[in-house]
Amino acid sequence: MTSRKVRLSDVADAAGTSAKTVSRVANGDHRVSIETRQRVQDEIDRLGYQVDLMARSLRKGVDETVGVVVPTIGDPFFATMVEEIEGIALQQSLSVFVAGGSRNPGIEQMVVERMLARRVAGLIIAPFMTDFAFLASANTPVVFLDRHASGLDADVVLVDDFAESKRVVHHLASHGHSRIALIVDDLAVETSRRRREGYRAAHHELGLVIDEGLEFHECINANVAEQRTWEIFSQPEVPTAIFSSRAETSLGVVKAQHHGNRTDIALVSFGDFEAADILSPAVTVLDHDPRVLARIAIERLIVLMRGDEARPPRETIVPLHLIKRGSGELIPHAMAVSV
Amino acid sequence: MTSRKVRLSDVADAAGTSAKTVSRVANGDHRVSIETRQRVQDEIDRLGYQVDLMARSLRKGVDETVGVVVPTIGDPFFATMVEEIEGIALQQSLSVFVAGGSRNPGIEQMVVERMLARRVAGLIIAPFMTDFAFLASANTPVVFLDRHASGLDADVVLVDDFAESKRVVHHLASHGHSRIALIVDDLAVETSRRRREGYRAAHHELGLVIDEGLEFHECINANVAEQRTWEIFSQPEVPTAIFSSRAETSLGVVKAQHHGNRTDIALVSFGDFEAADILSPAVTVLDHDPRVLARIAIERLIVLMRGDEARPPRETIVPLHLIKRGSGELIPHAMAVSV
DNA sequence: AAGCTTCATGTCAACGATTACCTAGGCGAA
DNA sequence: TTCGCCTAGGTAATCGTTGACATGAAGCTT
Numbered sequence: 001m002t003s004r005k006v007r008l009s010d011v012a013d014a015a016g017t018s019a020k021t022v023s024r025v026a027n028g029d030h031r032v033s034i035e036t037r038q039r040v041q042d043e044i045d046r047l048g049y050q051v052d053l054m055a056r057s058l059r060k061g062v063d064e065t066v067g068v069v070v071p072t073i074g075d076p077f078f079a080t081m082v083e084e085i086e087g088i089a090l091q092q093s094l095s096v097f098v099a100g101g102s103r104n105p106g107i108e109q110m111v112v113e114r115m116l117a118r119r120v121a122g123l124i125i126a127p128f129m130t131d132f133a134f135l136a137s138a139n140t141p142v143v144f145l146d147r148h149a150s151g152l153d154a155d156v157v158l159v160d161d162f163a164e165s166k167r168v169v170h171h172l173a174s175h176g177h178s179r180i181a182l183i184v185d186d187l188a189v190e191t192s193r194r195r196r197e198g199y200r201a202a203h204h205e206l207g208l209v210i211d212e213g214l215e216f217h218e219c220i221n222a223n224v225a226e227q228r229t230w231e232i233f234s235q236p237e238v239p240t241a242i243f244s245s246r247a248e249t250s251l252g253v254v255k256a257q258h259h260g261n262r263t264d265i266a267l268v269s270f271g272d273f274e275a276a277d278i279l280s281p282a283v284t285v286l287d288h289d290p291r292v293l294a295r296i297a298i299e300r301l302i303v304l305m306r307g308d309e310a311r312p313p314r315e316t317i318v319p320l321h322l323i324k325r326g327s328g329e330l331i332p333h334a335m336a337v338s339v
Numbered sequence: 340m341t342s343r344k345v346r347l348s349d350v351a352d353a354a355g356t357s358a359k360t361v362s363r364v365a366n367g368d369h370r371v372s373i374e375t376r377q378r379v380q381d382e383i384d385r386l387g388y389q390v391d392l393m394a395r396s397l398r399k400g401v402d403e404t405v406g407v408v409v410p411t412i413g414d415p416f417f418a419t420m421v422e423e424i425e426g427i428a429l430q431q432s433l434s435v436f437v438a439g440g441s442r443n444p445g446i447e448q449m450v451v452e453r454m455l456a457r458r459v460a461g462l463i464i465a466p467f468m469t470d471f472a473f474l475a476s477a478n479t480p481v482v483f484l485d486r487h488a489s490g491l492d493a494d495v496v497l498v499d500d501f502a503e504s505k506r507v508v509h510h511l512a513s514h515g516h517s518r519i520a521l522i523v524d525d526l527a528v529e530t531s532r533r534r535r536e537g538y539r540a541a542h543h544e545l546g547l548v549i550d551e552g553l554e555f556h557e558c559i560n561a562n563v564a565e566q567r568t569w570e571i572f573s574q575p576e577v578p579t580a581i582f583s584s585r586a587e588t589s590l591g592v593v594k595a596q597h598h599g600n601r602t603d604i605a606l607v608s609f610g611d612f613e614a615a616d617i618l619s620p621a622v623t624v625l626d627h628d629p630r631v632l633a634r635i636a637i638e639r640l641i642v643l644m645r646g647d648e649a650r651p652p653r654e655t656i657v658p659l660h661l662i663k664r665g666s667g668e669l670i671p672h673a674m675a676v677s678v
Numbered sequence: 679a680a681g682c683t684t685c686a687t688g689t690c691a692a693c694g695a696t697t698a699c700c701t702a703g704g705c706g707a708a
Numbered sequence: 709t710t711c712g713c714c715t716a717g718g719t720a721a722t723c724g725t726t727g728a729c730a731t732g733a734a735g736c737t738t
Contacts, residue, residue: 007724018688023726033686053457054402055724058393058693073425079418086412086439090446095453098437100425107429114434117389251613258617274590275614278597346694357718362695372716394694397723682737689730700719708711 006049015043026051057119065095066301067115069108070126070145073100077247077271077290078126081145084294085124092302094121103220105130116140122301124294125149129188141304143297147190155304157297157316161191164286164320165198166205168243168268171284171322173206176331177241177266181214181232183225183253184245195245195270214239225252233260240266240332247271247288254279268328277325284328286320293318345388354382365390396458405640406436406454408447409465409484413439416586416610416629417465420484423633424463431641433460442559444469455479461640463633464488468527480643482636486529494643496636496655500530503625503659504537505544507582507607510623510661512545515670516580516605520553520571522564522592523584534584534609553578564591572599579604579671586610586627593618607667616664623667625659632657 008019008026015022017040024032025040026049032040043049057063066089070078086096097115101108108130115123116138123142125132133151135142142149144156172180182199185192196215203210213235216228225244229252232239242265244250250269257263258279269276269285276283296316322328347358347365354361356379363371364379365388371379382388396402405428409417425435436454440447447469454462455477462481464471472490474481481488483495511519521538524531535554542549552574555567564583568591571578581604583589589608596602597618608615608624615622635655661667 005724008726009724019724020689020726021687024687027726031686036686050452050456052397052724053453054393054397055693056726058391058397058695058723059725059727061693063393072422074415074419074422076413076415076418079415079421080413082418082437083411083413083439086437087441090438090450095457096437098421098425098435099429100422102426111429113389114392118392118434251617254614255617258619274612275593275617278590278594278614278618280597344694347696348694358695359697359719360717363717366696370716375716391694394723395696397725398694398696400723680738682735684735685733687731690728692727693725695723697722698720701717702715704715705713706711707713708709 005052006047007052008049011040011043011047011049014047015040022049061119062121063095063119064093065097065118065120066298067097067099067112067118067120067123068125069099069101069111069115069123071101071103071108071128073098075248076274077288080290081126081294084291085298088295088298088302101128101130103128109134122305124297124301129190141301141307143301143304145293145297150190153313155300155313155315157293157300157318159288159293159318159320161194162198162201165195165243165245165270166202167198167322168270168286168328169199169202170206171328172241172243172266172268173202173208175241175266175329178208179211179214179237179239180208180241180243181216181239182243182245183216183219183228183249185220185249186218192245199243199245219246219249219252222248222252222255225249226256227252229253229256230260232265233262238265241330242267243270244268245270247273247285250276250283250285254283263327264330264333266328266330266332268322272323279327281327281330282325284325285323287323288320344391345386346391347388350379350382350386350388353386354379361388400458401460402434402458403432404434404436404457404459405637406438406451406457406459406462407464408438408440408450408454408462410440410442410447410467412437414587415613416627419629420465420633423630424637427634427637427641440467440469442467448473461644463636463640468529480640480646482640482643484632484636489529492652494639494652494654496632496639496657498627498632498657498659500533501537501540504534504582504584504609505541506537506661507609507625507667508538508541509545510667511580511582511605511607512541512547514580514605514668517547518550518553518576518578519547519580519582520555520578521582521584522555522558522567522588524559524588525557531584538582538584558585558588558591561587561591561594564588565595566591568592568595569599571604572601577604580669581606582609583607584609586612586624589615589622589624593622602666603669603672605667605669605671607661611662618666620666620669621664623664624662626662627659 008022011022012019022040025037089096099111108128126145127147127149131151132149135152142154146158148156184196187193219225244253271288272285347361350361351358361379364376428435438450447467465484466486466488470490471488474491481493485497487495523535526532558564583592610627611624615624
């Protein structure tokens with residue numbers, strides 16, 4: 001049976017009222033008498049009427065939907081964010097559009113524009129490196145996640161990459177390390193840049209020499225990080241510690257460490273990951289929990305969408321905890337010997 | 340500047356033509372003279388016109404969008420699927436709606452209905468346990484992923500859970516194991532049920548005793564699996580091998596093994612996971628790659644959406660590879676001693 | 679009892695794009 | 709020359725829902 005779509009007017013005919021009345025019942029408008037409401041509701045149930053969300057959105061001018069844009073959906077960090085956002089959105093009966101920017105500014109801008117063309121009610125964006133100035137003219141509420149948007153002053157939820165990274169280096173130094181390698185993603189990404197700045201600032205504060213040969217840039221994924229870690233092992237003077245500035249790269253680092261039998265090198269990861277506490281030594285991490293960030297972001301977005309108050313954009317900084325599991329508390333081999 | 344939305348008619352006015360002509364240009368219809376086309380295109384660019392996808396969808400009756408429903412978006416297995424689907428959809432300029440069913444039939448049905456109300460052009464569903472009979476009347480093309488849909492005969496892409504599981508048990512038995520524990524999710528889920536059936540069938544074929552005390556059901560996540568694994572350790576006669584029938588539960592199992600110092604117990608995981616080849620022993624897995632399944636599903640869905648041929652529903656079975664990394668090739672302690 | 683509210687409903691247009699259909703030239707063929 | 713057909717372009721209706729506004733009946737006030 002080719003069940004034609006049931007429209008408001010179909011229900012109206014069946015119930016002997018006007019479409020408007022059915023609309024009122026369907027939307028819980030109280031200006032309908034009990035009897036009429038009951039009669040209409042019965043027909044709605046009987047015919048299995050469902051609003052056509054396309055028509056509704058066209059009429060209303062916005063779609064009850066939030067658009068979520070992340071660099072890569074498959075990354076557990078972002079996947080968890082999406083899950084959290086979707087869960088909360090669902091409670092508000094908001095739908096969720098998800099798009100990956102593919103770590104590519106062109107694609108990133110395109111998917112955001114597509115969402116605008118869909119008239120999403122709000123956007124949550126974990127930006128990669130697009131310039132978001134073009135978003136200023138669309139008056140769609142937007143919250144940025146994990147990084148600032150370049151070119152646009154908007155709400156943002158993030159961590160203090162600079163300070164937290166500094167803390168990691170101080171932690172390692174307090175265990176006697178002075179040659180600390182840095183594994184970092186593309187420096188064009190704000191997050192990476194600020195983590196490196198924190199790493200360097202700590203060196204200054206501690207009076208340690210900054211050796212550019214210890215900084216490994218462009219570690220865009222676990223594989224590259226693994227390669228760089230092997231390079232670390234073969235340096236003339238092997239670093240005694242590694243600061244991996246992203247959870248994904250940490251996976252590459254530990255892979256190299258375990259396969260290369262160099263688990264004596266201390267490691268701290270910016271961001272927790274699944275296996276971190278199973279390995280031996282278990283990996284010390286900065287607990288960069290995506291759920292916390294995501295929750296704050298969607299909750300703020302919902303406030304913005306209600307759109308009552310026109311507050312100025314606000315920045316929320318989530319503090320992190322250092323989870324000491326062992327790998328970050330190893331002392332340098334030389335010291336161990338001398339003790 | 341409150342940049343009012345630019346409509347077809349605005350462009351038409353600016354270019355001195357009718358809205359219809361602008362629509363033709365925007366949609367690449369060839370029945371427009373070169374000069375007119377150029378003039379219109381210039382105005383489109385100048386004014387920054389973008390189609391209103393809501394209006395388009397309302398008029399056309401469908402939205403150029405695919406809906407993806409998975410039990411949990413955060414699970415790396417499903418997150419990777421979503422990533423793969425989204426990437427391919429993007430190339431066809433399809434948008435993607437994602438929703439998590441929260442491992443809850445009620446919610447699962449609700450999110451699917453919402454997608455129908457949005458008039459999605461197609462659906463990809465990794466079903467949990469909803470009865471999908473209600474989908475039959477909507478004539479929206481749908482492809483099921485990873486499991487059959489109960490109540491509906493539709494295209495499906497999956498693996499042979501029964502045969503693959505049997506293979507795992509045979510593999511372990513060939514290394515001398517006869518007490519093999521099973522870690523399995525809720526048996527109400529088809530996948531879990533068939534994996535257990537495979538486990539049992541192999542026991543029959545091998546003439547091994549089936550000890551229900553070795554089957555641990557309801558391992559719905561890594562935490563529960565970890566608990567059950569601890570129980571395994573404390574059994575009077577400890578099993579010499581474990582078959583973990585889902586990647587997520589395997590994480591719990593290895594966690595218990597490493598913390599409990601029982602890495603001597605053999606382990607095979609149905610599904611690969613990030614840390615599997617870093618641990619020692621590295622974990623032997625059935626390589627259940629979500630990308631392969633997802634790719635086949637979205638490609639099939641795209642064919643269905645074009646909707647030319649009305650082929651009968653088809654089932655695609657993806658064969659798996661057993662990746663022997665060590666943990667599945669351990670021999671029972673007793674044998675090791677006697678050797 | 680006229681006048682003012684309130685309430686339950688209904689009417690109509692509009693949201694922005696597209697589809698189905700129409701028009702006015704222009705050109706070649708018979 | 710006239711008919712037929714193609715081309716570039718236009719007109720009006722429509723997709724399904726909702727907002728603005730209108731209506732008639734009933735209730736309350738003074």
